[in-house]
Amino acid sequence: MTACDRIEGLLAAYVDADLAPEEKDLVERHLEGCPSCAALADSLRSAGEAFAAFPEIEPSPALVTRLRAVPGRRRFRFSLDFLLKPSLQPVFAVASIMAVAFSLYASSPDKKRIEQAVTRQLHRGYSTFEKLTAKAGAITDSLGAAADSLYASIKTLNPLGKTDKYSQ
Amino acid sequence: METIIRDCLDGKQGAWNMLVDLYSKKVFNMAYQFAGSVPEAEDLTQDIFLKLHGALPKYDFGKSFTAWFLTLAKNTLIDEYRRTKWEKRQRDEFDERLHAAADGDDPERALAREEARKLLWAGLDALPPDMRLAVILKEIQGKKYEDVAEILGLPVGTVKSRINRGRLQLAKILRDRPGIPEGGHP
Numbered sequence: 339m340t341a342c343d344r345i346e347g348l349l350a351a352y353v354d355a356d357l358a359p360e361e362k363d364l365v366e367r368h369l370e371g372c373p374s375c376a377a378l379a380d381s382l383r384s385a386g387e388a389f390a391a392f393p394e395i396e397p398s399p400a401l402v403t404r405l406r407a408v409p410g411r412r413r414f415r416f417s418l419d420f421l422l423k424p425s426l427q428p429v430f431a432v433a434s435i436m437a438v439a440f441s442l443y444a445s446s447p448d449k450k451r452i453e454q455a456v457t458r459q460l461h462r463g464y465s466t467f468e469k470l471t472a473k474a475g476a477i478t479d480s481l482g483a484a485a486d487s488l489y490a491s492i493k494t495l496n497p498l499g500k501t502d503k504y505s506q
Numbered sequence: 507m508e509t510i511i512r513d514c515l516d517g518k519q520g521a522w523n524m525l526v527d528l529y530s531k532k533v534f535n536m537a538y539q540f541a542g543s544v545p546e547a548e549d550l551t552q553d554i555f556l557k558l559h560g561a562l563p564k565y566d567f568g569k570s571f572t573a574w575f576l577t578l579a580k581n582t583l584i585d586e587y588r589r590t591k592w593e594k595r596q597r598d599e600f601d602e603r604l605h606a607a608a609d610g611d612d613p614e615r616a617l618a619r620e621e622a623r624k625l626l627w628a629g630l631d632a633l634p635p636d637m638r639l640a641v642i643l644k645e646i647q648g649k650k651y652e653d654v655a656e657i658l659g660l661p662v663g664t665v666k667s668r669i670n671r672g673r674l675q676l677a678k679i680l681r682d683r684p685g686i687p688e689g690g691h692p
Contacts, residue, residue, distance in 0.1 A: 350670035374681075381677035388622040389645040397534040401548045405526045405555045409519065 341368060345375050353382045507571050514562055526555065529572075532647075533579050539642045540583050542631060550586060554579045576657045580639055587635045622680055629679040633672050640665055641672040 345368045351357050352365045369376045397405075443452055510528075513521030533554055538547035557578055565574060630638050636658070643654045644665075655665040 346674060350673050377681045378674070378677055381680035382673060384618075384622050384680055385626055385673060385677050386645065388619055388626050390648070391619060391623065392539070392646045394531060394535050395538060395544075397530045397551065398548070401534065401551060402526060402530055404548075404552055405530055406519075406523050408526075408552070408555045408559050409517070409522055411556070 342372060342375055345369075345372070346378065349375070349379055349382060353379060353386065508567055511562065511565060511567070511571065514559075522559075525558075529575060530555075532576075536576070536579060536639075536642065536647065537583060539630070539646055540587075540635075540639055542627070550583060553586070554582045557582055570656070573653065573656045576643075577659060580657055583639065584635050621683075625679055625683060626676055629676045632679070633675060637668050637672040640669045641676070644669045645673065 345365055348357060348361055348365050352362065357365065369379060443449065446452055510521045510524050514525060530551065534547055534551045537550040537554070538544060541547050541550060558575060561578060565571065630641070633641060640654055640658060643649045643657060644651065649657075651662050651666055651669070654669070655662040658665060660668075
């Protein structure tokens, strides 16, 4: 650290007359022999004067009106806050997709073909669903039959040779 | 002040208007000196008052309202600066109409002061946001170190050294401006 760096650190306090007497002497001795630091001390004083001369600006009447209306604005903002909930985002996403699909359909010149394609897909989906239901029913029936036959076999075998006291 | 705030909390528009009248100039000037442009300062001031309205129920009546509100203003200014970085923003040209101040009868001195004010106005942008705000509060708004420390939520010693570093940086801009011989008085 050079002598100038050390003095620079004290200059603002020197200009504010906020230094202990020995530090003040140190700075003054340095300033006598260093034009650059002396110019910096002058600039610090000038900056202080210039800053003090910055006037306050009046806010415009339009701004004051906007500020006075803040309570009303906040109530309106609050009433719409629920729309920003993250939990509603999937709903908005689905709604957006549906809105896009509907607008594509509404603006299409070939609506009949779209309707036919949709009806075909719906029928296909419905018949697939019916087939699956029938298969599931058949599986349930065969499982029930298997369970009955297993139960009958176990009853016939009677491996422990016990008799049911209630059957006597 | 306590009555005004309690009335604001009760939703009384008259009390809110009074709060706006008391603080709009102070907050607008703080935002303007920080941001450097009138439209931006107006938007920031509105944001600050919106936040104030939302935060008012959390105000601790045992503390100074001015310091609490200016801390909220400071947080909004710094947050907004960090969020947007204000990359596209430029400080307004130094406007004599806005910045004119009484300079006495000496035209040469008045010219030197005007030039210094122009340089300082532009130079504020070179300071980091925390330092800039500290310099504005102390040097332009004339607050005491203790008040600045309370607003910034920092120890007085830290604030003093931050402000002094900012002042030195700006003073160097004045000292090194072209046309002024070394050691010359502005």
